[in-house]
Amino acid sequence: MTSPSLKLIVEAALIAAGGPLTLDQILALFSEEERPKRDRVMDVIRELEVDYVDRGIEIAEVAGGFRVQVRSQVAPWVARLWDEKAPRYSRALLEILSLIAYRQPITRGEIEEIRGVAVSTNIIKTLTEREWVRVVGHRDVPGRPALYATTRKFLDYFGLRSLNDLPPLSEIRDPEALFDRELPLEPPETSARSITELES
Amino acid sequence: MTSPSLKLIVEAALIAAGGPLTLDQILALFSEEERPKRDRVMDVIRELEVDYVDRGIEIAEVAGGFRVQVRSQVAPWVARLWDEKAPRYSRALLEILSLIAYRQPITRGEIEEIRGVAVSTNIIKTLTEREWVRVVGHRDVPGRPALYATTRKFLDYFGLRSLNDLPPLSEIRDPEALFDRELPLEPPETSARSITELES
Amino acid sequence: MALESTPMGLQQEMPFAVVQGAPFMTLPQDLYIPPDALEVFLDAFEGPLDLLLYLIKRQNLDILDIPVAAITDQYMEYVELMQELRLELAAEYLVMAAMLAEIKSRMLLPRTESEDEEGTDPRAELIRRLLEYERFKQAAEDLDALPRLERDLFIVHAGVPPGFIQRQPPDVDLRELLVALRGVLARAQLFTSHRVEKESLSLRERMSQVMERLRGRGFVDFAALFDFAEGRAGVVVTFLATLELTKSSVLELVQSEPFSPIHVRLRESNDQESDDIAVA
Numbered sequence: 102m103t104s105p106s107l108k109l110i111v112e113a114a115l116i117a118a119g120g121p122l123t124l125d126q127i128l129a130l131f132s133e134e135e136r137p138k139r140d141r142v143m144d145v146i147r148e149l150e151v152d153y154v155d156r157g158i159e160i161a162e163v164a165g166g167f168r169v170q171v172r173s174q175v176a177p178w179v180a181r182l183w184d185e186k187a188p189r190y191s192r193a194l195l196e197i198l199s200l201i202a203y204r205q206p207i208t209r210g211e212i213e214e215i216r217g218v219a220v221s222t223n224i225i226k227t228l229t230e231r232e233w234v235r236v237v238g239h240r241d242v243p244g245r246p247a248l249y250a251t252t253r254k255f256l257d258y259f260g261l262r263s264l265n266d267l268p269p270l271s272e273i274r275d276p277e278a279l280f281d282r283e284l285p286l287e288p289p290e291t292s293a294r295s296i297t298e299l300e301s
Numbered sequence: 302m303t304s305p306s307l308k309l310i311v312e313a314a315l316i317a318a319g320g321p322l323t324l325d326q327i328l329a330l331f332s333e334e335e336r337p338k339r340d341r342v343m344d345v346i347r348e349l350e351v352d353y354v355d356r357g358i359e360i361a362e363v364a365g366g367f368r369v370q371v372r373s374q375v376a377p378w379v380a381r382l383w384d385e386k387a388p389r390y391s392r393a394l395l396e397i398l399s400l401i402a403y404r405q406p407i408t409r410g411e412i413e414e415i416r417g418v419a420v421s422t423n424i425i426k427t428l429t430e431r432e433w434v435r436v437v438g439h440r441d442v443p444g445r446p447a448l449y450a451t452t453r454k455f456l457d458y459f460g461l462r463s464l465n466d467l468p469p470l471s472e473i474r475d476p477e478a479l480f481d482r483e484l485p486l487e488p489p490e491t492s493a494r495s496i497t498e499l500e501s
Numbered sequence: 502m503a504l505e506s507t508p509m510g511l512q513q514e515m516p517f518a519v520v521q522g523a524p525f526m527t528l529p530q531d532l533y534i535p536p537d538a539l540e541v542f543l544d545a546f547e548g549p550l551d552l553l554l555y556l557i558k559r560q561n562l563d564i565l566d567i568p569v570a571a572i573t574d575q576y577m578e579y580v581e582l583m584q585e586l587r588l589e590l591a592a593e594y595l596v597m598a599a600m601l602a603e604i605k606s607r608m609l610l611p612r613t614e615s616e617d618e619e620g621t622d623p624r625a626e627l628i629r630r631l632l633e634y635e636r637f638k639q640a641a642e643d644l645d646a647l648p649r650l651e652r653d654l655f656i657v658h659a660g661v662p663p664g665f666i667q668r669q670p671p672d673v674d675l676r677e678l679l680v681a682l683r684g685v686l687a688r689a690q691l692f693t694s695h696r697v698e699k700e701s702l703s704l705r706e707r708m709s710q711v712m713e714r715l716r717g718r719g720f721v722d723f724a725a726l727f728d729f730a731e732g733r734a735g736v737v738v739t740f741l742a743t744l745e746l747t748k749s750s751v752l753e754l755v756q757s758e759p760f761s762p763i764h765v766r767l768r769e770s771n772d773q774e775s776d777d778i779a780v781a
Binding site for chain 2: 547548549550551591593632635637642643645646648649656657660661
């Protein structure tokens with residue numbers, strides 16, 4: 102067989118996607134000449150569903166399309182994979198987070214300019230998934246780069262009422278000053294009125 | 302059946318992990334009473350390998366353990382799931398990475414000596430941020446230069462089980478052989494591979 | 502030793518170079534290269550050793566037996582041309598030029614007895630380095646050819662149904678964050694220090710908040726951006742944030758006629774919002 106079967110491609114795509122795929126997304130994997138009919142793709146998904154009956158995975162139909170997930174009978178064991186604390190964040194991630202905090206709203210390109218190296222998509226993804234950072238808009242220049250800012254969750258996590266509670270840059274530059282003083286690290290029980298509340 | 306079979310659990314764990322799992326990591330999914338023998342887990346992985354022969358996925362053994370990946374025949378289609386092109390790496394970066402891989406532990410100065418040009422700090426930084434390379438110590442000479450080595454992540458990324466799986470370095474033709482003799486050099490049969498052939 | 506070696510005329514048939522995938526041009530004997538092409542050309546080399554290897558291979562010569570005089574002449578022509586064009590030339594190229602010149606001069610001298618005993622060919626060190634570099638040049642190509650993640654290999658990643666995983670993300674101490682920032686600033690010091698310090702963080706924070714409020718909403722009454730309960734300082738910060746955002750082309754202010762209400766909106770179509778978060 103020269104070109105792999107439709108079923109193999111659909112299976113691999115569903116398992117690799119890491120999230121739900123719509124029929125359209127699956128169809129988009131094929132060039133125009135080789136693109137199968139929608140019904141054929143649907144048939145293949147149904148076939149896979151049957152194949153998976155005695156496997157550790159299953160196909161779930163969710164709003165966003167079809168997703169391969171761990172069969173729930175085995176999920177309790179598999180979930181233990183993530184029991185351990187995730188590894189510590191890399192230096193790069195911390196640098197990028199701190200730049201977003203202090204220079205927001207900021208584009209990826211601006212971060213790269215300051216750091217002198219490319220910003221990894223994974224880091225942005227991690228920060229976004231943790232909901233510490235989000236896209237608040239796009240700069241109206243060619244490419245319309247996303248503008249990143251920190252979130253309320255970020256402030257909460259670090260026990261800050263607002264960004265103003267972060268030490269000023271002048272202090273950060275001076276290593277002595279930074280550690281001689283105690284930073285406001287204790288979580289504010291009164292979490293007071295944060296500025297973000299004003300928003301709503 | 303009350304508790305799912307070992308095979309289902311191992312399969313689901315490998316497919317969900319998003320990276321390689323060692324036997325130990327798989328064993329750790331089970332409580333002490335239910336924990337299978339190592340050999341049993343190994344058998345199950347071999348069985349899965351066979352099951353996957355006509356599927357869109359396959360099991361690969363890399364430095365970090367066993368991982369499930371998209372079968373290479375279907376990878377070109379699956380790759381279209383991601384808009385972003387895979388990062389390309391410059392020749393300089395690949396040369397430096399090769400030197401670190403084959404000559405580890407190695408200092409920056411030693412890399413520069415072999416390549417005949419300065420090593421860019423950004424390249425070292427990119428390699429470190431990708432966690433392909435790390436500092437494993439310092440050479441005990443003036444300046445105490447850092448010694449670089451490759452990591453397990455590097456091996457995993459390039460689908461290798463160990464450094465031994467790296468493509469062998471081309472044999473060095475011994476220049477001594479040339480200079481010891483007064484005779485005009487006729488290329489010995491064995492090293493008849495001309496330089497231009499190496500190029501292709 | 503085979504100094505007479507390969508006739509130089511051979512090279513005329515050879516293609517000049519393949520620069521970044523494209524056959525570039527043919528190189529006549531006089532080494533003419535258009536100036537802007539030379540820059541590209543120089544970029545294509547990873548240093549003097551790489552350039553030398555290229556010169557050697559171009560003529561199908563054996564590294565073990567390079568005619569130093571000829572190669573040196575060619576190398577020098579490149580270097581001189583680059584200098585003439587005032588291209589930025591890494592110092593390493595000049596060091597190599599000096600080394601070649603020295604080898605060349607030693608090759609011209611009659612070899613003395615003592616040298617013979619030691620078995621030292623003046624070229625020995627250069628040849629050793631070329632061979633060594635060539636190996637790793639090859640190794641880099643081999644490494645690049647290995648199937649690798651993101652390009653040829655794709656790890657699968659099935660989800661776990663909700664409710665089973667309680668993954669604890671790593672903790673971060675605020676100090677770690679500040680230390681990281683200090684690291685970046687120390688490296689980027691030159692061009693950020695002045696601008697950053699003047700801007701207060703509350704302004705930056707407010708910029709984010711203003712954008713957040715305008716997101717996906719089309720035109721909004723300018724006055725609605727202000728929360729008068731915050732008092733004078735708060736209003737001023739919001740005002741400054743709006744100006745700053747307008748200046749950096751993030752916001753658009755519109756007033757249809759004098760003294761009519763001012764409206765403001767994000768300069769982007771609403772359908773484009775949040776597509777960056779959706780990186781799966």
